[in-house]
Amino acid sequence: MSALRSTGLINAPLATAGAALRHTRTAETGLAGIGVRARALTDPAQLLVPGDELAFRVPALGVPLTIRTRIVRAEPDVFSSVLVSGPFRELRHESTLTASGGRTLVTDEVRWRTPFGSLGRIADTALVRRWILAAQDQRLAAVREVAESWAERKVVVGTAIVHKGRMLAQQRRYPARDAGRWELPGGRVEPGESEQDAVVRECAEELDVEVTPTGRIGTDVPLDNGMLLRIHAARLVDPEAAPRAVEHHEVRWIDAGELVELDWLDADKVLVHSLRDLLRRR
Numbered sequence: 001m002s003a004l005r006s007t008g009l010i011n012a013p014l015a016t017a018g019a020a021l022r023h024t025r026t027a028e029t030g031l032a033g034i035g036v037r038a039r040a041l042t043d044p045a046q047l048l049v050p051g052d053e054l055a056f057r058v059p060a061l062g063v064p065l066t067i068r069t070r071i072v073r074a075e076p077d078v079f080s081s082v083l084v085s086g087p088f089r090e091l092r093h094e095s096t097l098t099a100s101g102g103r104t105l106v107t108d109e110v111r112w113r114t115p116f117g118s119l120g121r122i123a124d125t126a127l128v129r130r131w132i133l134a135a136q137d138q139r140l141a142a143v144r145e146v147a148e149s150w151a152e153r154k155v156v157v158g159t160a161i162v163h164k165g166r167m168l169a170q171q172r173r174y175p176a177r178d179a180g181r182w183e184l185p186g187g188r189v190e191p192g193e194s195e196q197d198a199v200v201r202e203c204a205e206e207l208d209v210e211v212t213p214t215g216r217i218g219t220d221v222p223l224d225n226g227m228l229l230r231i232h233a234a235r236l237v238d239p240e241a242a243p244r245a246v247e248h249h250e251v252r253w254i255d256a257g258e259l260v261e262l263d264w265l266d267a268d269k270v271l272v273h274s275l276r277d278l279l280r281r282r
């Protein structure tokens with residue numbers, strides 16, 4: 001098995017850098033500079049989720065080769081994909097992210113196995129290593145540009161309140177295009193307010209309950225209104241408290257199965273796999 005590892009520092013928080021790594025556009029255009037055409041084969045949302053597939057057309061010795069990969073993990077601290085088909089016996093790509101102050105260190109590792117015995121090993125030394133190094137460089141530059149621009153955005157917090165293995169979802173009443181669709185309690189972080197304080201305030205306003213934030217969940221999600229959605233897990237301060245829909249149509253405690261079935265707002269759909277993991281951990 002051959003491996004190449006490269007690292008880079010991104011001037012954005014971990015969850016924002018994690019979102020940029022999942023961004024369909026950086027995946028599709030990130031390698032254009034080295035002549036690689038990439039496109040999503042599934043019909044992904046703005047951010048890739050586990051199960052999405054990408055095809056890369058790589059010019060090698062004048063012959064375009066197609067490499068097809070599938071996303072297997074899309075979390076704030078790890079984004080990875082594996083080979084579905086292409087001119088390798090095995091290919092695995094994994095980016096791991098570590099917070100470093102307000103910045104994020106990305107370690108990008110590609111591991112692969114070439115076919116054709118010694119001929120493959122020659123191609124490996126002559127071509128593949130050079131190509132993978134260039135690809136890692138280009139992709140990191142594309143991800144850095146997107147992450148650093150997103151880091152300037154204002155934040156909307158969403159709250160994943162978990163109680164007895166279920167999570168609270170609420171159904172919107174307005175605007176008309178979103179009426180009937182589901183979201184997490186939350187809203188805009190006010191100037192000078194911490195995200196945790198915004199979570200507590202919004203839950204009091206929208207649900208009439210007191211919550212304690214317990215940590216970040218999933219990557220950020222860019223919103224069409226130019227803001228960033230960022231999810232915090234939380235628990236009820238009083239386990240007997242009953243959240244009620246103050247502004248929304250309905251609130252509902254859902255389990256992992258119902259989570260997958262609900263008609264979420266588009267931004268929340270790309271977080272369903274992370275929320276399901278949260279419920280499975282409790």
Ligand SMILES: Nc1nc2c([nH]c(=O)n2[C@H]2C[C@H](O)[C@@H](COP(=O)(O)OP(=O)(O)OP(=O)(O)O)O2)c(=O)[nH]1
Nearest residue numbers: 156158183184185186187188223225229265267268
């Ligand atoms: N609270 C919350 N907002 C979400 C989620 N997903 C999602 O796209 N959003 C969007 C909807 C809104 O455009 C924005 C939240 O800001 P907000 O709470 O101040 O907005 P709102 O629509 O309730 O009120 P407003 O724009 O009429 O002032 O984020 C989610 O899960 N929770």
